[in-house]
Amino acid sequence: xxxxxxxxxxxxxxxxxxxxxxxxxxxxxxxxxxxxxxxxxxxxxxxxxxxxxxxxxxxxxxxxxxxxxxxxxxxxxxxxxxxxxxxxxxxxxxxxxxxxxxxxxxxxxxxxxxxxxxxxxxxxxxxxxxxxxxxxxxxxxxxxxxxxxxxxxxxxxxxxxxxxxxxxxxxxxxxxxxxxxxxxxxxxxxxxxxxxxxxxxxxxxxxxxxxxxxxxxxxxxxxxxxxxxxxxxxxxxxxxxxxxxxxxxxxxxxxxxxxxxxxxxxxxxxxxxxxxxxxxxxxxxxxxxxxxxxxxxxxxxxxxxxxxxxxxxxxxxxxxxxx
Numbered sequence: 307x308x309x310x311x312x313x314x315x316x317x318x319x320x321x322x323x324x325x326x327x328x329x330x331x332x333x334x335x336x337x338x339x340x341x342x343x344x345x346x347x348x349x350x351x352x353x354x355x356x357x358x359x360x361x362x363x364x365x366x367x368x369x370x371x372x373x374x375x376x377x378x379x380x381x382x383x384x385x386x387x388x389x390x391x392x393x394x395x396x397x398x399x400x401x402x403x404x405x406x407x408x409x410x411x412x413x414x415x416x417x418x419x420x421x422x423x424x425x426x427x428x429x430x431x432x433x434x435x436x437x438x439x440x441x442x443x444x445x446x447x448x449x450x451x452x453x454x455x456x457x458x459x460x461x462x463x464x465x466x467x468x469x470x471x472x473x474x475x476x477x478x479x480x481x482x483x484x485x486x487x488x489x490x491x492x493x494x495x496x497x498x499x500x501x502x503x504x505x506x507x508x509x510x511x512x513x514x515x516x517x518x519x520x521x522x523x524x525x526x527x528x529x530x531x532x533x534x535x536x537x538x539x540x541x542x543x544x545x546x547x548x549x550x551x552x553x554x555x556x557x558x559x560x561x562x563x564x565x566x567x568x569x570x571x572x573x574x575x576x577x578x579x580x581x582x583x584x585x586x587x588x589x590x591x592x593x594x595x596x597x598x599x600x601x602x603x604x605x606x607x608x609x610x611x612x613x614x615x616x617x618x619x620x621x622x623x624x625x626x627x628x629x
Contacts, residue, residue: 307331307332307333308331308332308333308371308372308602308605309332309333309335309369309370309371309372310324310327310332310333310334310335310370310371310372310373310374311334311335311336311337311338311359311364311367311370311372311373311374312324312334312336312337312338312339312373312374312375312376313337313338313339313361313364313365313373313374313375313377313385313389314338314339314340314375314376314377314378314381314382314385315337315339315343315345315346315349315376315377316339316340316343316345316376316377316378316468316470317345317376317377317379317399318345318348318376319376319399319400319426319428320345320349320374320376320399321345321348321349321352322428322432323374323376323397323399323426323428324352324353324374325352326431326432326595326597326598327372327374327397327598327602329598330598330599330601330602331599331602332372332602334353334356335356335367335369335370336356336357336358336359336363336364336367336370337349337353337356337357337358337359337364338358338359338360338361338363338364339358339377340377343468344466344468361385365388365389365392365394366392370394371394371395371605372394372395372396372397372602372605373385373386373389373394373395373396373397374396374397374398375389375396375397375398375399376398376399377399378470378476378477379399379401379404379470379476379477379478379483380404380470380475380476380477380478382398382399382401382402382403383402383403383404383408383409383411383412385398386398386402386412386415386423387411387412387415390412390415390416390418390419390421390423391415391418391419393419393421394421395421395422395423395605396421396422396423396424397424397425397426397601398423398424398425398426399425399426399428400425400426400427400428400483400484400486400487401425401478401482401483401486401617401620402423402425402486402613402617403617403621404478404482404621405621406618406621406622409614409617409618409621412614413614416609417609420609422601422604422605422609422610423609423613423614424601424610424613425486425490425613425616425617426597427486427487427490427491427616428487429458429487429488429490429491429549429564430487430490430491430494430597431595431597431598432595433549433562433564433575433595434574434575434590434591434592434593434594434595435551435562435563435564435574435575435576435577435590435591435593436491436551436562436564437590437593437594437595437596438575438577438588438590438593439495439551439553439560439562439577439590440494440495441593442560442577442579443495443553443555443560446557447555447557447558447560447579447581448553448554448555448556448557448558448559448560448579448581449555449556449557449558450528450555450556451495451496451497451529451553451554451555452528452529452530452554452555452556453529453530453531453532453552453553453554454491454492454495454496454526454529454530454531454532454551454552454553455531455532455533455550455551455552455554456488456491456492456531456532456533456534456549456550456551456552457534457548457549457550457552458484458487458488458533458534458535458536458547458549459535459536459537459538459539459547459548459549460484460535460536460537460539460546460547461537461539461543461546461547462518462537462538462539463546464513472513472516474515474516474517478624479508479517479624479627479628480508480517480518480519480520480535480537480624481506481508481517481520481522481535481620481623481624481627482620482621482623482624484520484535485520485522485533485535485620485623485624486616486617486620488522488531488533488535489501489522489524489531489533489616489619489620489623490612490616491551492524492526492529492531492533493526493612493615493616493619495529495553496526496527496528496529496531497527497529498526498527498529499611499612499615500526500527500615501524501525501526501527501531501615501619502524502525502526503522503523503524503619503622503623503626504523504524504525505521505522505523506520506521506522506523506622506623506624506626506627507520507521507522507627508520508521508624508627508628517627518536518537518538519535519536519537519538520533520534520535520536520627521533521534521535522535522623524619543566543568544566545565545566546565547565548563548565548566548568549563549564549565550562550563550564551564557581557582558579558580558581558582559579559580559581560577560578560579560580561577561578562575562576562577562578562590563575563576563578571587573589573591574591575589575590575591575593576588576589576590577589577590
C-alpha cells in the first residue's frame with residue numbers, strides 16, 4: 307500500500323479524494339490543516355484513525371510518498387511545490403493553480419523532483435456515468451466526437467461558505483475553479499490536450515464581485531466545446547447540481563445526467579445513447595472509477611501533460627473574462 311498524507315482539508319472534496327485513494331491502495335498516515343475549517347468534524351468522522359500532524363512533519367516523513375491537498379485554492383500551489391521539493395507526488399483538488407506563474411513553479415518543481423502532480427477533476431474521475439460514456443465513445447458507438455457540451459450548475463449554500471469562497475483572489479474565479487472540471491472533459495472526449503479558447507465570460511449578477519455565471523467556448527482539434535456554469539441550483543433539486551454532459555458524434559449522441567434526473571428516473575448516472583439502433587437508456591451508477599488506481603500505478607511512469615494543459619486553459623479563460 308502507498309502511504310499518503312493530506313495537507314489542507316478546507317474543501318469538502320478532501321473526503322472523496324482521500325477515500326478513493328484508500329480504496330485504490332493508499333494508506334492514510336496523517337493529515338494537517340490550518341485552523342478548524344468547517345470540514346473538520348466531517349473529516350474526523352470519516353477518518354477517525356488518522357492522526358493530525360504538523361504539515362512540516364508530513365513533508366519530511368520518508369514514509370509518505372504522496373500528498374493530497376484540498377486546502378484553500380490560493381494555498382494549493384505552495385503546498386504542491388513544497389511537497390514536490392520534499393520528494394512527494396501530489397494530487398490536488400481543483401483548481402490546482404490560480405495563475406500561470408504558479409503553474410510554472412509547479413511544472414519546474416515536478417521536473418526537478420521527477421515527481422507527479424495531478425488534479426482530481428472529480429466531475430469526470432468520480433462519476434461512474436462518465437466511465438460508461440467514455441467506454442461507449444472508445445467503442446465507436448457515436449463515431450467521432452464533434453461537440454462536447456457541459457451544463458454545470460452548482461448550489462451556492464451561501465450561509466455555509468467560508469470567507470475565502472467569496473474572495474476571487476483566494477478562490478480563483480468561476481472559470482478557473484469549476485470551469486476546470488468542464489475543460490478537462492472537453493479535452494478528454496475530444497481526444498487532445500491542445501485547445502483554443504474562443505470565448506470566456508463571467509458575470510457578477512447577485513452578489514458582486516462574486517462571479518455566479520460563466521461561459522466558455524473552446525475548439526479542440528475537430529471538436530468544439532461549450533461550457534455553461536452557474537451558482538443557481540434551486541432549492542427544490544435533491545442534490546447540489548443537475549450536471550449534464552452532451553456528446554455529439556458523427557454517428558450518434560450521448561447524454562449523461564450525472565447526479566439526478568429531475569422528475570424522471572431515480573438515482574444517478576443516467577446515460578442516454580442514440581445512434582443507428584433504437585435509443586437506449588443505461589444505468590451506469592455501478593460502473594468503476596478507474597482514475598485513482600491508474601494514478602497510483604502510474605507514479606513510476608512519465609509525467610503527463612493533461613493536468614497542466616487543463617489548468618493553463620482554465621487560467622487563460624479566467625484572465626480573458628477579467629479583461
